[in-house]
């Protein structure tokens with residue numbers, strides 16, 4: 001049985017990846033942060049799953065800033081595969097916390113790579129790289145596009161990208177960078193723009209709110225569906241050799257397009273509800289990200305199935321359903337991971 005370690009298992013991607021690996025028969029270990037409130041809601045259904053797969057899921061407290069704990073965890077578990085997804089992942093927040101973002105999102109990767117190198121554990125390593133590293137470079141962006149990050153987050157991810165490449169070249173480590181473009185789902189964090197929009201659409205439709213404040217509507221993104229993107233991560237670690245891949249849909253959609261499509265799902269006119277708030281602007285913006293994932297299609301057999309308009313519907317329907325259940329008081333009670 002293969003053993004995997006996932007950092008960031010409580011996040012959007014970590015939860016879908018844990019599902020995927022458990023379904024494939026892996027023993028799955030997740031690194032989680034101790035928080036003063038419960039932070040395992042995205043994986044509680046896996047932890048309590050009555051099927052035998054729950055017995056193959058293990059959670060370990062730790063933090064990316066705590067190198068010695070990471071080193072002893074890697075030495076103890078000896079995982080076959082490490083999916084390094086944990087990060088301070090919010091671009092706007094990274095302008096307020098540049099040093100912390102550098103520590104967690106950048107140096108956190110080095111701590112894991114060093115843990116692997118110094119313990120000598122034989123493992124395959126996935127680094128969650130980001131299209132934010134392309135920043136100001138015009139689209140379409142591929143593996144050959146020059147990097148030009150426009151935020152402390154993008155700069156931290158670029159440092160981590162080069163560290164993964166350096167450990168591959170210097171020590172022969174199987175370390176890959178998945179350069180993933182934006183990917184979303186009903187589990188997306190509530191302060192990223194897509195989920196902020198679909199949640200607000202549900203609240204407006206059900207009469208709980210009357211407006212939604214947003215920043216720049218002109219930004220263009222390439223939005224894919226997170227469950228498909230974790231499959232691309234897994235494929236990268238099964239390849240014969242380690243190399244870096246762009247993962248994207250290739251579909252161009254602006255924030256305005258997303259807003260308009262989301263309100264249309266519930267038959268409302270978006271222009272009646274959207275208000276502008278300058279606080280959501282960034283000191284430097286990334287105007288346009290559209291990925292070219294030809295290499296992933298050719299070498300990994302991976303191709304996006306869900307594109308932006310369908311993704312919007314999936315997310316709006318999920319938020320309307322979730323909120324309706326909450327209002328009915330019929331949301332299933334869940335026991336949480338309780339160490």
Ligand code: NAP
Nearest residue numbers: 008010011012013063064085086087089128130180182183
């Ligand atoms: P997410 O939902 O924000 O999840 C981030 C995860 O990192 C959470 O589990 C969080 O734990 C954990 N974490 C944060 N700081 C930590 C620390 N100091 N120590 C240990 N764990 C820590 O992110 P995501 O959307 O799933 O993205 C996964 C990865 O892919 C991230 O590295 C992100 O930067 C990168 N990425 C995302 C996208 C995208 O569009 N989603 C695109 C490209 C790259 P808590 O639950 O306790 O907060």
Ligand code: F7E
Nearest residue numbers: 089091130131132181182191192193194214215216219280
């Ligand atoms: O912003 C604009 C904002 O925060 C998208 C992360 O997963 O993807 C994500 O980073 C766009 C930006 O995602 C609001 O200015 C307008 O142009 O949803 P976002 P992001 O910055 O693209 C990359 C690939 C990652 O790697 C990151 O981890 O939407 N926007 N109004 C807004 N954005 C937010 N959050 N909130 C607004 O009110």
